[in-house]
Amino acid sequence: MKSTFAKVAIGFVIGATTVGGIATANINWGSSVTTACVDKKTGALFASTGTCAKNRTPVSLGGTPGSINGVVSQVSPAVVTVRITSANGGGTGSGSIFKTDANGSWIVTNNHVIDGANSIKVELDSGEEISATLVGKDSSYDIAVIKVSKGNLPTLTFGDSNSLQIGDPVIAFGSPLGLDHTVTTGIVSALNRPVTTGQNGGVDSYVDAIQTDAAINPGNSGGALTDATGKLVGINSAIATLGGSLGGTSGSIGLGFSIPISEAKRVINEIVTTGKSTRPLLGVYFDTSFTGRGAKISSTTNGGVAEAAGIPAGSVITQINNKRITDHISAIVRIRSFAPGDKITLTVTLPSGGSQTYPITLGSAPSN
Numbered sequence: 001m002k003s004t005f006a007k008v009a010i011g012f013v014i015g016a017t018t019v020g021g022i023a024t025a026n027i028n029w030g031s032s033v034t035t036a037c038v039d040k041k042t043g044a045l046f047a048s049t050g051t052c053a054k055n056r057t058p059v060s061l062g063g064t065p066g067s068i069n070g071v072v073s074q075v076s077p078a079v080v081t082v083r084i085t086s087a088n089g090g091g092t093g094s095g096s097i098f099k100t101d102a103n104g105s106w107i108v109t110n111n112h113v114i115d116g117a118n119s120i121k122v123e124l125d126s127g128e129e130i131s132a133t134l135v136g137k138d139s140s141y142d143i144a145v146i147k148v149s150k151g152n153l154p155t156l157t158f159g160d161s162n163s164l165q166i167g168d169p170v171i172a173f174g175s176p177l178g179l180d181h182t183v184t185t186g187i188v189s190a191l192n193r194p195v196t197t198g199q200n201g202g203v204d205s206y207v208d209a210i211q212t213d214a215a216i217n218p219g220n221s222g223g224a225l226t227d228a229t230g231k232l233v234g235i236n237s238a239i240a241t242l243g244g245s246l247g248g249t250s251g252s253i254g255l256g257f258s259i260p261i262s263e264a265k266r267v268i269n270e271i272v273t274t275g276k277s278t279r280p281l282l283g284v285y286f287d288t289s290f291t292g293r294g295a296k297i298s299s300t301t302n303g304g305v306a307e308a309a310g311i312p313a314g315s316v317i318t319q320i321n322n323k324r325i326t327d328h329i330s331a332i333v334r335i336r337s338f339a340p341g342d343k344i345t346l347t348v349t350l351p352s353g354g355s356q357t358y359p360i361t362l363g364s365a366p367s368n
Helices: 069-078 261-274 305-309 328-336
Strands: 035-039 045-048 056-060 079-086 089-101 104-109 117-123 129-138 143-148 169-174 182-200 203-212 224-227 232-239 256-260 278-281 284-286 295-300 316-320 343-349 355-361 363-366
Touching (some): 079 104, 089 169, 089 232, 169 203, 169 232, 232 261, 284 328, 295 305, 316 328
Antiparallel strands (some): 089 104, 104 143, 129 143, 169 182, 182 203, 203 256, 284 295, 295 316, 343 355
């Protein structure tokens, strides 16, 4: 059966009215409490000294022992609200401070949050609003880095999204629907989910996404997805909806998608260093009308790595590094999860029949 991929609504609210911060309660559960239990239906949090009921998901407390706000207190100061003005009005998104020095601080967000912006302002956790400038962006990965002139701010630590497992607890931070400093919890529902957020600055963005049931809504875009220790493992980017156009649905249905930080940090570091980024290049064109299993190569580029490896046009890629490829979308997403210069193996079905594996060293191209 042909796999499906989600062409999802972008989690960014256009022309949102800022509602402001919401009240939060510091909950002290005592030193005997070792686990927080999240109700699977309501998202409510419950204390436990051991296991959770069947209808609740366990979340390791981390942070301050016995206090559910340990991770939140650690992460929230490094999460910001991003507000833009543009020719179409304005919008609100989120971002995470990941680097700071005496002269300024760098913030990662989604490209679609700041795309087309005439001005960018950032609201810190303290409520202070300051102007930001664009350092660089990458439409194909839906990543942007902005900078503020205020230095020595709290930062998030990059985690290892490659070590995530399905069922691991995660926490989403951001400003959904203009509600600043909102925190939601959930689990990793799936990994390596091929997702495209559609046209993003005129370019399709493909994400080898972390799927989570932590509530993500318009305005969460660019915000942090952390593990239970407070390390940044994903950048919240998109949500699946039940249909309709962008902005025409109510929001979270428990299917949120985040860009894995282990994939994003290469792009982030390149932008910080050079203002630009690169993407890996296989040097093929795919037959998007192909309905069989795999990704059919319609042609190879002259002098490209696929041509140099001897892969004939008409071949169908069925595996990349022993992971199954079901269509051209999953092939693009999988290739973009690597870096230029990485060595991979392609397993293909040849036009003449039979299967063959090709070692490939990915090329490099400027990203958009």
